[in-house]
Amino acid sequence: MYLTAEEEKTLEGEYGRSLQKAIEILVALGDIYGADRLIPVKSAQIAGVSYKTMGDAGLEWVSDLEGKVKIPSILNPAGMDITRWKEMGIDPVFAKKQQDIIEAYSKLGIQTKCTCTPYYLEGFDVKLDDHIAWSESSAVSYANSVIGARTNREGGPSALSAALVGKTANYGYHLDEMREPVIAVEVDCNLSGSDYGALGYVIGKTVGSRVPIFYMKNEPSKDEMKSLGAALAASGAVALYHIEGITPEAARNKFTKPDEIIPVERGQIDEVYETNRDILSSEIVTVGCPHCSPEELEKIALLVDGKKLQKEMWVCTAREVAERYPDLVQRIEKSGAKVVCDTCMVVSPATNKYVSITVNSGKALAYVPSMCKVAAKYASIEDCIKEAGVIDED
Numbered sequence: 001m002y003l004t005a006e007e008e009k010t011l012e013g014e015y016g017r018s019l020q021k022a023i024e025i026l027v028a029l030g031d032i033y034g035a036d037r038l039i040p041v042k043s044a045q046i047a048g049v050s051y052k053t054m055g056d057a058g059l060e061w062v063s064d065l066e067g068k069v070k071i072p073s074i075l076n077p078a079g080m081d082i083t084r085w086k087e088m089g090i091d092p093v094f095a096k097k098q099q100d101i102i103e104a105y106s107k108l109g110i111q112t113k114c115t116c117t118p119y120y121l122e123g124f125d126v127k128l129d130d131h132i133a134w135s136e137s138s139a140v141s142y143a144n145s146v147i148g149a150r151t152n153r154e155g156g157p158s159a160l161s162a163a164l165v166g167k168t169a170n171y172g173y174h175l176d177e178m179r180e181p182v183i184a185v186e187v188d189c190n191l192s193g194s195d196y197g198a199l200g201y202v203i204g205k206t207v208g209s210r211v212p213i214f215y216m217k218n219e220p221s222k223d224e225m226k227s228l229g230a231a232l233a234a235s236g237a238v239a240l241y242h243i244e245g246i247t248p249e250a251a252r253n254k255f256t257k258p259d260e261i262i263p264v265e266r267g268q269i270d271e272v273y274e275t276n277r278d279i280l281s282s283e284i285v286t287v288g289c290p291h292c293s294p295e296e297l298e299k300i301a302l303l304v305d306g307k308k309l310q311k312e313m314w315v316c317t318a319r320e321v322a323e324r325y326p327d328l329v330q331r332i333e334k335s336g337a338k339v340v341c342d343t344c345m346v347v348s349p350a351t352n353k354y355v356s357i358t359v360n361s362g363k364a365l366a367y368v369p370s371m372c373k374v375a376a377k378y379a380s381i382e383d384c385i386k387e388a389g390v391i392d393e394d
């Protein structure tokens with residue numbers, strides 16, 4: 001792999017051990033995947049933040065690093081709401097470790113906004129063909145597919161290395177040829193809302209890590225595409241998908257339809273809603289996986305206006321989004337639901353104490369049972385709110 005004189009000096013340790021370690025990781029990945037060089041990236045999003053998944057080894061690794069990131073960099077959700085962790089029932093020992101992890105990242109100049117939707121935040125507004133180094137799988141999918149930016153599905157260490165060096169190795173989804181669809185998905189019915197998460201949940205398993213192109217009957221919204229991508233990335237390992245005539249690259253490039261075609265019928269979508277139907281009543285309802293957009297918060301606020309919920313309900317979103325729309329937060333919380341920031345139902349240990357949960361996310365449906373050992377059932381946002389037990393106040 002070609003390195004500039006400056007990059008060679010970094011590799012030789014002239015700028016310190018941390019930068020040397022970072023570029024070593026990038027060069028090693030580049031060599032494995034046949035990259036020709038390092039390329040600049042506009043921003044980094046770093047996974048490996050929750051103490052639940054990082055543990056002490058991860059905390060030690062980050063704490064040992066020195067220096068400052070060279071590009072706008074942000075964190076994935078942590079294991080708790082940074083300000084309301086007590087309300088979530090988080091153990092103080094866990095909270096202290098979580099704060100230490102965030103502090104260690106902060107010392108490196110990383111913004112301690114913990115979210116899987118950096119594209120809603122100031123300074124992270126990526127555009128078509130921008131190169132970035134993001135690691136949370138739904139954020140990667142959204143950036144690649146809905147925005148048409150270019151990122152591999154980075155691991156925590158490689159995203160952090162890219163943040164410190166300001167570059168990444170030029171391979172995988174940074175290259176035109178790796179972005180071509182290789183499998184077609186023909187959907188023979190109209191979909192709306194949570195149907196898209198169900199579609200991703202069903203199709204991800206078959207598609208694996210390949211690039212699919214969808215042929216849809218109707219046009220999804222950006223929030224619906226967000227749900228589709230998150231579920232595809234969780235039940236499979238899809239980092240990029242196209243929708244014929246809709247996603248930016250499919251609209252620009254006129255891809256040839258791949259020979260391998262997966263047909264999808266309404267019955268397959270409906271089956272996802274049947275998952276764990278035997279859970280007649282779950283103890284908690286969580287929405288906001290991936291973290292809610294302002295439009296989703298607005299929709300939830302409209303649905304709960306004038307109502308009181310009987311069960312615990314979390315609405316997960318980025319803190320910056322919640323702070324931008326205090327009126328929406330207030331309307332949602334008036335119902336008894338909690339607007340939970342910095343974390344989510346999958347990466348927080350607060351979920352583990354429940355036996356059953358209702359979600360409107362294909363990604364959460366895929367991960368909650370394995371990562372939290374909690375039985376999950378799938379529902380539309382409207383049915384999630386019904387599940388939370390609504391009493392009209394008026």
Ligand code: F3S
Nearest residue numbers: 116138289290344346
């Ligand atoms: Fe985001 Fe957590 Fe879902 S990180 S995509 S809300 S599992």
